[in-house]
Amino acid sequence: MKIGVLGLLFYFVCSFVFADQEDLVRIKGSDTMVNLEKKLSWRFMEKHPDVNIAVRGGGSDVGFAALLDERCEIVDSSRRIEQKEIFRAKEKGFEPKEYTIALDGLVIAVNINNQVSSLTVEEIKAIFTGNIANWRDVGGRDAKIRVVSRELGSGTYAFFREHILADADFSKDAIVLSSNQDIVDEIIADKDAIGYCGMGFLSNKFKAVKVAKDEQSEYVSPTKDNVKNSKYPICRPLFMYTKGEPVWHVGYFLNYIMSEEGQKVIEKAGFVPIS
Numbered sequence: 001m002k003i004g005v006l007g008l009l010f011y012f013v014c015s016f017v018f019a020d021q022e023d024l025v026r027i028k029g030s031d032t033m034v035n036l037e038k039k040l041s042w043r044f045m046e047k048h049p050d051v052n053i054a055v056r057g058g059g060s061d062v063g064f065a066a067l068l069d070e071r072c073e074i075v076d077s078s079r080r081i082e083q084k085e086i087f088r089a090k091e092k093g094f095e096p097k098e099y100t101i102a103l104d105g106l107v108i109a110v111n112i113n114n115q116v117s118s119l120t121v122e123e124i125k126a127i128f129t130g131n132i133a134n135w136r137d138v139g140g141r142d143a144k145i146r147v148v149s150r151e152l153g154s155g156t157y158a159f160f161r162e163h164i165l166a167d168a169d170f171s172k173d174a175i176v177l178s179s180n181q182d183i184v185d186e187i188i189a190d191k192d193a194i195g196y197c198g199m200g201f202l203s204n205k206f207k208a209v210k211v212a213k214d215e216q217s218e219y220v221s222p223t224k225d226n227v228k229n230s231k232y233p234i235c236r237p238l239f240m241y242t243k244g245e246p247v248w249h250v251g252y253f254l255n256y257i258m259s260e261e262g263q264k265v266i267e268k269a270g271f272v273p274i275s
Contacts, residue, residue, distance in 0.1 A: 023249050025053045029063020029076035030155050031179045032104065032198035033238055036269045037076055043265055044256050051249045057179065060155030067243060068092060073250050075241040078104065078198070079155035089243075099240045101257050103272035105199045105222035106160060106234040108209040109184065111191040116140040118210040118219040121233055125164055127194060130171030135192065147174040148186050148195035156180070159236055160196055199227070200270035227272045238271065 027037055034057035041053035056072075063075035064085045081096055089096050108124060110116060116138055119127075126132040128147055136142045149170050150157040161167060175193075177183050183195040187206045199222050202208060210219035213233045226232040246254055256262045263273035 023051050025249050025253060026072040027074040027076060028056045028066040028072040030060050030078040031057040032078045032156050033076040036200055036271060039269055040257055040265050044253055059153040061153035077155050077239045079158045081241060094244045096241045097244055099254060100237045100274060101240055102238045102266045102274060103227050104236050104238050105227040105232045107197050107199050107202060107222045108211060109187045109197055110194050110207050110209055111187055112207050113191050114207060120212045120214055128170055129165060129168050143192045146190055146193040147171045148183050148193050149174045149176055151176050151178055202270060224272050
C-alpha cells in the first residue's frame, strides 16, 4: 500500500524546513522480521544518510507495547493486531495503521539426520501438544521427540498455536526459546528436536519438513513459489503498524519497502514479496 500524496508532501516540506535535523525512526517487534528489517533499513539509510533507523526485536507483543507507550514509530509483527491492542490505542487517541509487506511460510524444522521428511498438519499438532512423543510413531527412529517452541510474547508462537494447534496447549515438556535463531541452533545441535521458524531462517544445516494438509493431500515444501501460490499449508502475512497515517521519514521508509527495490530486498532475505 502506498503512502498518500499529502503524507509525502508533508515529508518534503519538513525535509526543507528541518534540513539540518537528524531523525531517528525506531522499529520494534517481531523476531522473525528483525534481520529483514535491518537489511531494509541499511539500504534505505545508504540512500538517505540524514535518517537513522534503529531496529530491535523482542517479539510482536513487545512491539505493540512500545507503540502504545510511544517508544517506537513502527511495529514489526508476524501476527495481526489484536482487538484489545486496537482498543488501547484508541484510548490513547490514535488508530494503528496496518501494512502487509511480505509473505512467510512457517517452517517445521528437524535435524539434518532425522529420518522424518514429511508430516501432516494433524501429526504436527499431535507432536507439539505431546500426543505423539516418539519419532517411531511418524516413521522415524525409536527416540523421544524434543519439542522446541518460541516464548509466549512471540507473534510466531501466537500464529502457530492458533492455526496449527487450534489453541490447544503446547506439550508440558516443550523447550521455550527466545528467538528463531535459538530454535534453529537447537535443531542443528539435537538430532531428536523439532521446532518452527520463519522461512527467512532456512539453511542447509537443518531439514525443512514437507507438510500436507491431511493424509490425502500432497506433501509440500516451504518454497517461495509454494507460499506465493498458497500450496504450502502454513503461510502467513508479515505486517508493519504505525501510529495513524505515517508521515515524515516513517512514510518515506514505508514507501521504499513497498517499492520494487524494497520488495527485491525482501525476496533476497528469504521471504515472499507481495508486489
